[in-house]
Amino acid sequence: MELSDSTLRHLCEVVDQPDLSGTRYQLGEELGRGGLGVVYAAHDTQLDRSVALKVMDADWAGEARLIARLEHPGIVPVYESGVLPDGRVFYAMKLVDGMRADRFAAVGPPLGERLRVLLRVGEALAYAHSTGVLHRDLKPQNIMVGRFGEVYVMDWAVEGVGGTPAFRAPEALADQRSDVYGFGALLRFLLPEAAPAALQAIAAKAMNQRPEDRYPDVPAVLREVERFQDGLAVEAYAETWWQRARRFARRNEVLLWLLAAYAAVKFLLFFWRPG
């Protein structure tokens, strides 16, 4: 019996799909494919809710345990993990309704909104580091921005996973400063074309080829970005006196206008005396 191309294609797809019999989940569409597995939308029949189901290519149960350990508003919570009849490990997690950070950046949001997303990512990363967990594969495709502005860091990589070249630190042994590199690369990616030089300098410092010349940790980068937002000088960027004066004027605009108004009033009264 001969099979048509479309039938063959369908059979291949069906064979490739995970067998969820014996679980409480009904398979939905494929959401994405990563180095360690495939993420599907699924329906939890017991609790009647949509979830994301990650089916691992190999026995990477460690990833689920790793993420389950991390409880933070910026990290997608794991609901449950298990083993499929074919031996593959899966875990169910919150299904985030939103878009990936690369698509978010492509929409052209204002700088403040881009930095807000970056800061939320940094907070999640700093928290993970405080528990001894590294991300190892920080990139826009692993950041989700929800419909209501919530930000989630996904795909926490386990040891032995290399990361993505453009966002991966050059050193072989990963540590916190390797994630600082990835965080700097993420900042550079999220910045619009005509981004302020101070922000570009922060990204460049975080992405320094020599780990010891980067920021020591993610909170140090966050502090720099917050200093920029507050109109203060940042450590990574040496300003000229003119740039410093302009920044001061921007930061104290209202006060300078009021002082100018006072000077103008005094000047006018000096030259024009009634009576």
Add this chain to the structure above:
Amino acid sequence: MNKIFVGLIFGAILGAIDGATAWFTPDVRTMMASIMVGSTIKGMLVGLLSGWFARKVDSVQWGILLGSVLGLAFAYAVAALQQDHYLEIMLPGFVVGAIVGFLTQKMGTPAPVKRTS
């Protein structure tokens, strides 16, 4: 430093400076000391009230508005006492009030939030 203290300090400094500019008006130079004392006290009163307001309301616009209204009112009172130099006293007093109102909003620690439940 709490906002009332910030208001008092800046009100006193700006009031004193504003009073000192009376030196540029030759016919009042003989009263410099009393003008400076009066202007300093006026600034401190504006600062005190603006600082108290800033503890209650966190708004730069309202701070500037209240400061300028208070500055204008106290300057009017001072000018009314002398029955002269209304414009020279009230116009700068108005702007100094606005500056003090702005500074009390921007500087100093706000009042602690009271929990009712």
